[in-house]
Amino acid sequence: MDARGAVARINLEAVRHNLRVAKQLAPGARAIAVVKANAYGHGDLTVAAALKDEAELFAVARFEEAQKLRAGGIRQPILLLEGFFNVAQLEYAARHDFHICIHQFAQLEALERTPLARPVTVWVKIDSGMHRVGFAPEQADEVFARLARVAAVLQPVNAMTHFARADEPEQRAVTEAQIARFQQVTKGRVKATALCNSAGVIAFPEAHADYIRPGIMLYGITPFGDQQGSDIGLRPAMDFTTTLIAVREHKAGEPVGYAGSWVSPRDTRIGVIAVGYGDGYPRMAPPGTPVLVNGRRVPLAGRVSMDMATIDLGPDATDKLGDEVLLWGQGLAAEEVARHVGTIAYELVTRMTARPRLEYIGE
Structure with a gap:
């Protein structure tokens, strides 16, 4: 009798397959593989290592998650989706090639006053309708102008946003309005853009832009409540x-x-x-x-x-x-x-x- 209890068996080939599905859906975009929250419970270091030849960047929510990946041998750039919250984190990010999302003026001010050993790559978070974090569209002029004067920031900067209702097909107009709002304030002003979470990758090809951010779909799960991953060719990981x-x-x-x-x-x-x-x-x-x-x-x-x-x-x-x-x-x-x-x-x-x-x- 084998009474060993609960086991989560993770199929890494399924994870790689699911990233390929995301890239096939967005053939002109590069992939930011989201491995926050311990790769959605699947083991962040192991999943990242399995994707190291296929993902251009990795993304995490917390600074400590990025530190763990870098200490574990992951060499790709790592995007901090919540950015940094003190000068020590900012300086560490610059030394270790973390891309920084900034979403509030306190972060912008820290960039302006902190000399860094090397410039950092910045992603400006635009609040196009999620209303959680991010700069309002009417603040974008000031934010981009100030960043352009910061020697510690690689120029030009990037921009990103996050969809609030892309997983609700009946609310398509809401996401289309977010796309239009984001494009209006970033057009011609940034190096690269990223709009699409998993739902966006699947349902909004017009928003694939330069980078996609597949998260839950990497693990074989659909973001749509009335479907399952196999409906779109994903494999449970x-x-x-x-x-x-x-x-x-x-x-x-x-x-x-x-x-x-x-x-x-x-x-x-x-x-x-x-x-x-x-x-x-x-x-x-x-x-x-x-x-x-x-x-x-x-x-x-x-x-x-x-x-x-x-x-x-x-x-x-x-x-x-x-x-x-x-x-x-x-x-x-x-x-x-x-x-x-x-x-x-x-x-x-x-x-x-x-x-x-x-x-x-x-x-």
Whole structure:
């Protein structure tokens, strides 16, 4: 019996395939591979190393994420999507070829007053409609003019924006307005532009520009709520699995688990699987959420606990201890599981804790 618990098996060839799909969708653009949040739960250093021959840049959210990549041997430029927040980070970025997104005047002022050992590449974040971070379009004239006078900045600068609703096909006009707003304030003023996240790469070819920023699609997951990655030729990069650690005979009318929230309508066999919210499997996954056992779909039964979950194997089940259980991956899309849970697949893959072991194939 193999009762090793939850394992995330990462197929690196699938990640490479998915980047190629993104590049095929945008043949005139270069690729910024987004590996923030530990490569969306897939292991940032290993994923970046797998993509080092195919991605022109990498992107992360946090300064510490970029440091980890550089210390781990990644040599491509790394784009800091949130920029820097003190002079020490700015000086480090200049020394280690980090590209810097700036989105507020405090960052611009730090660039103006800080002498650097070498110039940095700057991406100006334009708030074209997300209204989270970025310079408003009416501030662009001042920002570009001031940057042009900063000796520590490579000229000309780049510009980027982020779409708020590109994953909502019925809101296409919103994204088209963002594209137009961004192009109006950047045309003829920058070296390169980047607009498209994964949804933009797929749905807005007119906005592919110089660089694309594929994120979730690298991992085989679509950003569109009513689809799954295979619909557009993506391959799931993660098989999240566990093992069956108990099989119990269960009588009709008996509850299972905390609060007795699920009661069996029939005599059946209940399987106990070694996964719970201590591994990152969502506690809010309701009864009926599917898993795969020996190639067949069976439903969750009862409430997910910290270390275990229970599934209804059915009265005629022949499954045995140690059998592998697929929670999501090849054959059961993370997007489908997310719909049962009432969340998005992004959250499923990024919320895993340190307990599940990462195993890699296709290195």
